[in-house]
Amino acid sequence: MPHLSERSIFFEAIDLNDPHERRAYLDQACGGDAELRASVDALLQAHEAPDHALDRPPVEVPKIDFPHHIGSKIGPYRLMEQIGEGGFGLVFVAQQEHPVRRKVALKIVKPGTGTKEVLARFEAERQAVAMMDHPNIAKVFDAGVTDDGRPYFVMELVRGVPISEFADAHQMPIRDRLELFKNVCTAVHHAHQKGVIHRDIKPSNVMVTLHDDRPVVKVIDFGVAKAIGQSLTDKTIYTRFFSMIGTPLYMSPEQAEMSGLDVDTRSDIYSLGVLLYQLLVGETPFDRERLDSAGLDEMRRIIREEDPPRPSQRLTTLNARMTTVSNARRLDVKRLTSTLRGDLDWIVMKALEKDRNRRYDSAAAMANDISRHLTEQPIQARPPTLSYQLLKFARRQRVAIATFSLVALAMMIGTGASIWQMRVAYHERDLKEVALREATQAKRDVERFAAVVTEANSLVASAQTHAGSGRWKAAMDDYDRAIELQRNYDLPWIGRAQFFTRLNMWEEAANDYAHALSLGAATDTPQWWGVVALFTLTDHMQAANELCLQLNRQIALHKPIEQWEFVRTCAACRDCMSDQSLRDLAAWTRTELAKPEPPPQWDDGPRPPDRRRHPGFLFEPEGRPLRPPPERMPSDFSRSDFTGPNDGDTDWVGPEPSGSNPRDPGAFDSDQPPPPRSNRTGPPRSPHELPRNVRQYIAGLVHLRIGEHERAIELLEQARDDRSWPASWIVDAPMAIALHATNRADDAADALARSRQSIGEVTAMLSDERNPATKPPWFDFVEFFAFYTEASELIEGTTPIDVPSLEEIRSPVLMQLR
Numbered sequence: 001m002p003h004l005s006e007r008s009i010f011f012e013a014i015d016l017n018d019p020h021e022r023r024a025y026l027d028q029a030c031g032g033d034a035e036l037r038a039s040v041d042a043l044l045q046a047h048e049a050p051d052h053a054l055d056r057p058p059v060e061v062p063k064i065d066f067p068h069h070i071g072s073k074i075g076p077y078r079l080m081e082q083i084g085e086g087g088f089g090l091v092f093v094a095q096q097e098h099p100v101r102r103k104v105a106l107k108i109v110k111p112g113t114g115t116k117e118v119l120a121r122f123e124a125e126r127q128a129v130a131m132m133d134h135p136n137i138a139k140v141f142d143a144g145v146t147d148d149g150r151p152y153f154v155m156e157l158v159r160g161v162p163i164s165e166f167a168d169a170h171q172m173p174i175r176d177r178l179e180l181f182k183n184v185c186t187a188v189h190h191a192h193q194k195g196v197i198h199r200d201i202k203p204s205n206v207m208v209t210l211h212d213d214r215p216v217v218k219v220i221d222f223g224v225a226k227a228i229g230q231s232l233t234d235k236t237i238y239t240r241f242f243s244m245i246g247t248p249l250y251m252s253p254e255q256a257e258m259s260g261l262d263v264d265t266r267s268d269i270y271s272l273g274v275l276l277y278q279l280l281v282g283e284t285p286f287d288r289e290r291l292d293s294a295g296l297d298e299m300r301r302i303i304r305e306e307d308p309p310r311p312s313q314r315l316t317t318l319n320a321r322m323t324t325v326s327n328a329r330r331l332d333v334k335r336l337t338s339t340l341r342g343d344l345d346w347i348v349m350k351a352l353e354k355d356r357n358r359r360y361d362s363a364a365a366m367a368n369d370i371s372r373h374l375t376e377q378p379i380q381a382r383p384p385t386l387s388y389q390l391l392k393f394a395r396r397q398r399v400a401i402a403t404f405s406l407v408a409l410a411m412m413i414g415t416g417a418s419i420w421q422m423r424v425a426y427h428e429r430d431l432k433e434v435a436l437r438e439a440t441q442a443k444r445d446v447e448r449f450a451a452v453v454t455e456a457n458s459l460v461a462s463a464q465t466h467a468g469s470g471r472w473k474a475a476m477d478d479y480d481r482a483i484e485l486q487r488n489y490d491l492p493w494i495g496r497a498q499f500f501t502r503l504n505m506w507e508e509a510a511n512d513y514a515h516a517l518s519l520g521a522a523t524d525t526p527q528w529w530g531v532v533a534l535f536t537l538t539d540h541m542q543a544a545n546e547l548c549l550q551l552n553r554q555i556a557l558h559k560p561i562e563q564w565e566f567v568r569t570c571a572a573c574r575d576c577m578s579d580q581s582l583r584d585l586a587a588w589t590r591t592e593l594a595k596p597e598p599p600p601q602w603d604d605g606p607r608p609p610d611r612r613r614h615p616g617f618l619f620e621p622e623g624r625p626l627r628p629p630p631e632r633m634p635s636d637f638s639r640s641d642f643t644g645p646n647d648g649d650t651d652w653v654g655p656e657p658s659g660s661n662p663r664d665p666g667a668f669d670s671d672q673p674p675p676p677r678s679n680r681t682g683p684p685r686s687p688h689e690l691p692r693n694v695r696q697y698i699a700g701l702v703h704l705r706i707g708e709h710e711r712a713i714e715l716l717e718q719a720r721d722d723r724s725w726p727a728s729w730i731v732d733a734p735m736a737i738a739l740h741a742t743n744r745a746d747d748a749a750d751a752l753a754r755s756r757q758s759i760g761e762v763t764a765m766l767s768d769e770r771n772p773a774t775k776p777p778w779f780d781f782v783e784f785f786a787f788y789t790e791a792s793e794l795i796e797g798t799t800p801i802d803v804p805s806l807e808e809i810r811s812p813v814l815m816q817l818r
Contacts, residue, residue: 006036006039006040006043007295007296009026009029009030009036009040010040010043010044010047012025012029013025013026013029013040013044014044014047026040026041070082073097074094074106074108074144074146074152075142075144076096076097076098077094077095077096077097077104077106077154078094078095078097079092079093079094079106080092080093080094080095080103081093083105085110089107089108089109089110089125090107090108090109090110091105091106091107092105092106092107092108093105093106093157094106094154096141096154103157104141104154104155104156104157105138105154105155105156105157105158106152106153106154107125107152107153107154107155108146108150108151108152109150109151109152111150123151125153125222126140126143126151126153128191128194128196128222129153129155129222130143130153131194131195131196132190132191132194132196134186134187134190134191135216136183136184136186136187136190136216136217136218136219137187137190137191137218137219137220138155138156138158138218138219138220139155139156140153140154140155140156141154141155141156142154155220156218158207158209158218158220159209160207160208160209160210160218161207161208162203162204162206162207162208163180163181163184163203163206163207163208163217163275163279164203164275164278164279164282165203166208166215167180167208167279167328168282168328170215171327171328171329171330172329173329173330173331174280174329174331174336174339174340174344175374177279177280177329178370178373178374179374180208180215180217180279181272181275181276181279181370182367182370182371183216183217184201184206184217184219184272184275185272185363185364185366185367185370186363186364186367187217187219188201188219188268188272188363189362189363189364189367191219191222192265192268192362192363196222197263197264197265197267197268198219198222198268198271199255199263199267199268199271200221200247200250200271201219201250201268201271201272201274201275202247202249202250202271202274202275203275203278205219205220205221206218206219206220206275207219207220248291248299248303249274249284249286249288249291250271250274250275250284251270251271251303252266252267252270252271252303252356253270253303253304253354253356254267254356255267256299256300256303256304257300257304264356265362265363266356266359266360266361267356268363269351269356269359269360269362269363269366270351270352270353270356270359272351272363272366273348273349273350273351273352273359273366274352276347276348276351277308277311277314277348277352280311280340280344280348281311281314281315281318281325281340282318282321282324282325282328283314283318285308285309285314285352286302286303286306286308290302304354305354307354308352310340310341310345310348310349311340311344311345311348312337312340312341312344312345315333315336315337315340316337342382343373343379343381343382344373346379346381346382347366347369347370347373347379347381349381350369350381351366360381365380368380369381452485452486453486453489455482455485456482456485456486456489456491456492457482457491459478459479459481459482459485459492460478460479460482460491460492460495462478463475463476463478463479463482463495463496463499464495466478467499467502472503472813475499476496476499479492479495479496479499480496482495482496483496488519489519490516490519490520490521493512493513493515493516493519493521494512494513494516494521494527496512497509497510497512497513497516498527500512501534501778501779502778503810503813504766504767504778504781504809504810504813505810505813505814506534506537506538506778506782506806506809506810507538507806507810508810509534510531510534510535510537510538510540510543511540513528513531513534513535513543514535514540514542514543517543517546517547523547523550523551524550524554524559526563526565528547528569529563529565529566529568529569529779530565530568530569530572530777530778530779530782530783531547531569532544532547532548532551532569532570532572532573532576533569533572533573533779533782533783533786534779534782535547535573536572536573536574536786537782537785537786537789538806544573544576545576548570548573548576548577551566551569551570551577551581552577552578552581555570555580555581555584555585556578556580556581561584561585561588564592564690564694564695564698567585567588567589567698567699567702568698568701568783570582570585570702571585571698571701571702571704571705572701572783572786574705574790577705579706582702582705582706583706585702586699586702586703586706586708589695589698589699589702589703590699592695593692593695593696593699597692691722691724692722693718693719693722693724694719696715696716696718696719696722697715697716697719697730697731699715700712700713700714700715700716700719700731700734700738701734703715704716704734704737704738707741709738709739709741709742710742712734712738713735713738713739713742716731716734716735716738717735719731720732720735729755729758729761729762729784730780730783730784732751732752732754732755732758733751733752733755733784733787733788733790733791734787734791735751736748736749736751736752736755736791736795737787737790737791737794737795739751740791740794740795748795749795751791752788752791752792752795752796755784755787755788755791756788756800756802758784759788759802759803759804762781762784763804763809766781766809767809767812785803788800788803789803
C-alpha cells in the first residue's frame with residue numbers, strides 16, 4: 001500500500017459494519033481526493049469479496065445487534081460492560097453467578113466476524129491460554145459456545161495498567177523495572193514451554209496490578225498465538241499471504257518478512273527486547289511517527305534492515321523529553337545514560353538482533369542475563385574480555401577485596417614504618433645541617449623580599465610625587481616598575497589605578513582595581529570609593545559583584561556606617577547589593593538627614609561667598625570650599641595614594657594638600673587660600689557633614705535602589721533645586737529612572753532629555769585641563785555616564801550612542817604619556 005492515508009483509512013473503515021457510518025467516515029477521511037477515495041473503495045471491495053472458500057462462514061450466523069447483550073447472560077455469566085476490543089474479539093466484564101460469585105473477563109468473537117479463519121484463531125487462543133498455568137499469565141476459568149455459535153472463554157479479570165505506564169507513574173528506578181521485566185520473561189518462557197508463541201508482546205498486553213501493594217505482572221491476549229510444532233485445533237488456521245500478525249513497533253524482522261520463514265519463540269525474544277528498550281528509555285527503538293508515516297513496504301524494510309540505536313544513544317535524541325524520562329527513573333540525565341551504557345545496552349541489543357540465531361535462545365536466558373547484571377556478574381550478551389570479568393569480580397567481591405586491601409595496606413604501612421625508623425637514625429645528623437641551610441636560605445629570602453618591598457614602596461612614593469607635579473610619564477614608569485617588582489602586592493596596583501582615574505583612563509583603572517581585588521586587597525578604605533560605578537561603566541561586572549559582596553559583608557557584620565561616600569559606592573550598581581543591605585543603608589541616610597546641620601566654624605570670621613560654583617564641587621553654604629581630611633575627601637583620594645609626602649602640616653596625613661599644586665583638580669583659588677590648620681576652632685568636618693544637597697542626592701540613589709521611588713524623587717528634587725550645588729547634570733539620569741518606575745513617562749523622558757543635553761558640557765568639562773581647580777572628582781563623571789546609560793536602556797530600550805567612548809575620553813592624555 002503506497003500511502004499511509006490509504007492504509008489508515010482502510011483499517012478504520014473495515015471496523016465499521018454499518019454502511020451509512022462507513023460511507024460518512026470515508027467522506028470525511030478522503031475529503032475531495034477522488035484518487036484516494038477510489039483506491040480505498042477498491043481495497044474495501046477486494047476485502048469483502050468472497051474469493052476464497054475459507055473466507056466464507058461455515059454456517060450462516062445471524063447478525064446480532066451488539067448493544068443488546070449488555071446485561072444479558074452467556075451461560076452463568078452476566079455481561080456488565082465492555083472493556084476491550086481486539087482484531088476479532090470483544091472483552092467484557094462479566095458477573096459469574098455460580099458455582100462462585102465473582103467478576104471475570106469474558107472474551108467473545110465479534111458479531112458479524114465469525115469467518116472460519118476468525119473462529120479457528122479464537123479457538124486457538126482459548127486452547128493456548130487454557131494450557132498455561134503461571135502466576136504472571138491471566139488464568140482461564142471456563143470456555144464455551146454461545147447460542148448463536150460464537151465461541152467464548154472466561155479468564156481472570158486483570159484490573160491493571162500497561163507495564164510502561166505503571167513504571168512511569170510510580171517513578172520506578174531502573175533496578176525495579178528490571179525486576180518487573182524478569183517476571184514478564186518467566187511468563188513468556190512458560191508459554192514457550194507449553195508450545196505457544198505470543199507474537200504480540202507490547203505494553204498493553206503486559207498489565208501490572210497491585211497485590212498487597214506489590215506490583216504483579218499479568219501477560220494477557222494470546223489472540224495471535226501460534227502453535228509450535230503442533231496444531232492447537234483441528235480446524236485450519238489460514239494466514240493471508242499479505243497479512244502481518246502483531247504490532248509493527250514491536251514486530252520481529254521475520255514477522256515483517258511475510259515469507260515462508262517460520263516464526264518461532266525467538267520472535268517473542270525480539271518483542272521482549274523492544275519492551276525492555278521502552279522501559280529503560282521511554283521510547284521504542286524505531287520512532288513511532290516515522291513508522292506511521294512510512295508505507296507498508298518502507299515500514300517492513302525499516303524493521304528488517306535498519307539497526308536501531310543503543311538505549312544510551314537513543315536518550316540523547318529525546319531533547320526536551322530527556323528530563324521527563326530521567327525524572328521518571330529517579331536519576332539525572334548523566335546518571336541515567338551511564339547506567340544504561342554497558343550491560344543494559346548489550347542485553348537489549350542482543351535481543352534485538354536481526355539474525356534470530358544471534359538472539360537469546362529463550363526468555364529464561366534473557367531473564368538470567370538481567371539477574372547477572374543486577375548481581376554484578378558477567379553477562380552472556382557482552383564479549384567476556386579479561387578486564388570486564390575482573391571489573392565484575394571486583395564489584396561482586398567488593399567486601400572481600402576491601403578487607404584484603406586494608407590488611408595489605410596495614411602490612412605495607414607497618415613495613416614502611418620499620419624501614420623509616422631504621423633510616424631515621426642515619427639521617428638525624430643530616431637534619432640539623434639541612435635545617436641550618438634552610439634557615440640561612442629563608443633569612444636571605446626574607447631580606448631579599450624586604451628589599452624588594454622597600455624598593456616597590458619607594459617607587460610608589462616617587463610616582464605619587466611625579467603625579468603631583470604633573471610629570472605623568474615619569475609617574476607611569478615608576479608605577480610600572482613597582483608592579484613589575486611586586487606583582488602580588490596590591491598597593492602598586494591600587495596606586496596606579498588611582499593615577500589612571502586622574503587621567504580619565506578609566507578602562508586601565510578598572511583593570512588595575514580588578515587585579516588588586518583578586519589579590520585580596522582590603523576594600524573598606526577610601527581608595528575604593530566610586531569603584532563600583534567605574535566597574536559598571538567599563539563592564540567589569542564580575543569585579544563589581546565581588547566588590548559589592550564585600551560591601552554586603554561589612555554591612556551584614558553590623559560594622560558602623562560612617563561615610564556618605566561608602567553609601568554612594570553601594571548604590572552605584574543595579575542589582576549588586578542585597579535588599580537587606582540597601583534597606584540598612586536607607587535607614588542610615590534617614591537618620592543622618594534628620595540630624596541638625598552644624599555650621600562650619602572658622603576663628604577668623606565669616607568669608608565672603610564664592611559665586612564661582614561648578615557642578616560636582618562641594619561648597620559650604622556660605623561659599624567656602626570644604627576641605628575635609630584627605631582620607632575622606634572624594635575629590636582627592638582618587639588622584640593620589642595615601643602614602644605621599646606631607647606639606648609640613650603636622651596633623652595632615654595623606655597626599656599633598658590640594659592648594660599646593662596648581663594642576664590638582666582640588667586646588668584652591670589664590671584669592672581664597674585655605675586657612676591654616678592652627679586657625680581652625682574645631683575638629684575637621686566629619687564625613688556626614690557633607691553639604692546637605694550632596695547627602696540628599698546619595699540618599700535618593702539608595703531609595704531608588706530599594707524601590708521607594710517616590711521618596712527617591714523627593715530627595716533628588718531637593719538636591720537638584722539647591723543652587724549651592726548646581727549638579728542637575730548628575731541628578732537627571734537617576735531622576736529619570738525613578739520617574740519611569742512610577743509610570744510618569746513624560747516626566748521621565750524630560751529628565752532623560754535634560755541629562756542628554758548635559759553630555760556635551762560634561763564631556764568638555766572632562767577634557768578641560770585649563771581650570772582644574774573647579775573640575776569635579778572623577779567618579780562624578782563615571783557615575784553620570786553609568787546612570788545615563790542605565791536610564792536610556794530602561795526608558796528607550798536601547799544603549800545610547802551619544803556617550804563618548806573610553807578611548808575618546810582618554811585620548812588627550814595618551815599623547816602626553818608617550
